[in-house]
Amino acid sequence: MSETSTRAWLLSDTPGSRAQARWGRRYQLWLAFRRNWLAVAGLAIVLLMLAMALAAPLLATQDPGVQNLANRLAPPSAAHWLGTDELGRDTWSRLVHGGRVTLGMVVAVVILVAPLGLVVGCVAGYAGGLWDRVLMRVTDVFLAFPRLILALAFVAAMKPGVESAVIAIALTAWPPYARLARAETLTIRNTDYIAAVRMTGASPWRIIWKHVAPMCLPSLTVRVTLDMSSIILTAAGLGFLGLGAQPPIPEWGTMIATARRFILEQWWVPVIPGIAIFLASLAFNLLGDGLRDVLDPKQR
Template sequence: MSAAVTTVDMRPGGLWLAFSQNKLAWVGLVLLSLIILMAIFAPWLAPRDPLEQDIVARLQPPSADYWLGTDSYGRDVLSRLIYGARISLFVGFLAILIAMLVGTTIGVISGYIGGLFDQIVMGVLDVLLAFPTLLLGLMIAAMLGASLENLIIAIAVTEIAPFARVARAPTITLRQRDFVEASRSYGCGPFRIMSRHILPNMLSDVVVMSSLWLASAIRTEASLSFIGLGVPPPAPTWGGMIREGFENILDAWWLAVFPSLAILLTVLALNLLGDALRDASDPRTR
């Protein structure tokens, strides 16, 4: 008898059960919702143009005029922080989406075919997994150059191998299930079996892990921006703001503290949501 594959119920009732069992998930949901709304309505929420410079008001501490102070060019930190959420979330979501599509496809095909093909593919993925995420992203971003598109590609490549690993394991189990054997007996081809029978039964596992790896993608984006391999200035990015604040840490502490708190809250929200969904998919915690 083939082993059963446990997945999280992604229907509204199943999601409600997941959140009801983990109260901290509501904290993550509220935090992430506020950050997303802040990014969407940035033109209306930002008090000033994030690129507008005022040398007279440079390095002003938090005050009634500038709630989070100004940077070394006199730009409003609050406005840049709000607009920076757009770049961080856009890069993170798009990079994870690309990695999920490519990695899941590779994992399902490799797990279904098996044999020598599976060994070769997994060997290549093991090489990618041998590099730390930040180091691999750093090498790719350095080769491609600093731009928004190259930053997304670099982060996506670092997350392909984990997605492929997560997709491959349930595929190996599912390909031996009775309903897959029945599909073969009816003459269904490999593509139809993988797309109609295997992928829907393991997609929830991938979605759950994507919520956790999204936090890693945002951290990687901030780290690459910090070392100058992210979106080129003067575009407001949280990592770039921290870099500027690090250069003025003794004179203007607010430049590094506030974008760091923004990254901390975003990663915390994503981890709380991901942990809740992961716990819901584990039968030992249900």
């Protein structure tokens, strides 16, 4: 199929199949998204970083764990593109490998948190009554703790490491999603289209799953994307405090933490992972803003 006919197929007002209708809608969203160049830039950076993390073994010039004490804290050079750290390890290689850990943690948190928040919120909002009260009070309990403190307490109780950091962040990150999903569900459940679905005799689970949850997804997606940056920062913060990834695993937050002593003399050592964190957070924020403009049901 040539490019123009693909476009015509996607933009057709009279799609011939479910798939065509679905892809047509997605294409319309993409066209709207594409108009916002900042969001496209955010998306590009996110994709680039993810690709870098995935291809880390290919991109790294050296083993990120190999020490060379003779060449510690070296400035960027041809041999070490971004210099070396306090143990003479290649910063560039540690950065791309660290991307795997940091971004991997973010992805893991999102995979844990978004479905949990969605289910809790939709069930509480749709069922109402006792369900709502119990689920929302539990949510409130988690919401009442400062995020980092709760994560700290949790990691301290378990053994520090990537897995417990992920669980700790997930534990503190889901309540806002549950709140958001519940708020959306409350407005959706009183609409006529949900009444019409109830009139088909569908079970409450089916209604929540097939009809309510898809309507909550857009705002949840936006919220998740906007939250990514704070998840990165929390992960980095835990790493910085020594409660996240443990050395010698390269992780951006840990990298800053161990190199913070050199901020005055060899500033590039802590600053480079800082820039990576900053870029990733910014990119996710730009992407989230762009998605909100496109997906927000109140604007369409």
